Amino acid sequence: MKCGRLLLVVLLLGVLVNQGSAGIFGKKNKPTPTERVPELITIIKTDGDEHKRSSAVEELRQYDPKQFPNIVPTLIDALMTDAKPSVRSEAAQTLSKLRPVTKETGWALEQAVAKDSSMRVRLQARSALLHYHLAGYHGGKDTGPAPVPQTSEPPLAPPVKAAVTPTPAPRIRATPVSQAVKSTPAAPDANAGNAPKPLPQGPPLVPTEAPKLKPAPPSGDQGPELNQPD
Numbered sequence: 001m002k003c004g005r006l007l008l009v010v011l012l013l014g015v016l017v018n019q020g021s022a023g024i025f026g027k028k029n030k031p032t033p034t035e036r037v038p039e040l041i042t043i044i045k046t047d048g049d050e051h052k053r054s055s056a057v058e059e060l061r062q063y064d065p066k067q068f069p070n071i072v073p074t075l076i077d078a079l080m081t082d083a084k085p086s087v088r089s090e091a092a093q094t095l096s097k098l099r100p101v102t103k104e105t106g107w108a109l110e111q112a113v114a115k116d117s118s119m120r121v122r123l124q125a126r127s128a129l130l131h132y133h134l135a136g137y138h139g140g141k142d143t144g145p146a147p148v149p150q151t152s153e154p155p156l157a158p159p160v161k162a163a164v165t166p167t168p169a170p171r172i173r174a175t176p177v178s179q180a181v182k183s184t185p186a187a188p189d190a191n192a193g194n195a196p197k198p199l200p201q202g203p204p205l206v207p208t209e210a211p212k213l214k215p216a217p218p219s220g221d222q223g224p225e226l227n228q229p230d
Helices: 003-024 033-046 050-062 072-083 085-098 103-115 119-134 177-183
Strands: none
Touching: 033 050, 033 072, 033 177, 050 072, 050 085, 050 119, 072 103, 085 103, 085 119
């Protein structure tokens, strides 16, 4: 009887030891940040459960945006486009806790305060924007034109233009028309040397009548007569 009890105890101890070993060695290791951050980003972008998306947004606060540059753009996209106010509100709170301060995050929070359709999101974004201002964000300064760098040297004076004294135009005296005609010789014709010279003219020609021819006197010799046939 005692042997049976002892055997039963040994068997129970063996079962307990096996279950404990399975629990110890079967436990999964915690994923590294390099593995976990892409998983969280995928959940935020694609998962249909808003609670899982909200939890993923909250968990991203544990990681450094410098090491993972996709964190801030993903949260800004969730704040601007996610269909559920709970996810957008959580994204606003997470963005306000990430460092360093960036103008993109500040601009997204300002847009949520001004344009989000949910009052819950607007109030959460206003509170997050207040904390972001305390952290060093100054809205509007980063969006303006870059200031001109100031130096200790005085500014250069503009070059002085030398004064130009106008020279009076010479006066031209008018010449009388009569003197101008007398004193101004006729301009020679450029084609005068090439013009043909006129032919010398002789006495005028007198028309004469053509001489009349007189008929010749008849003569006795009229030439040989032709023999006519009978």
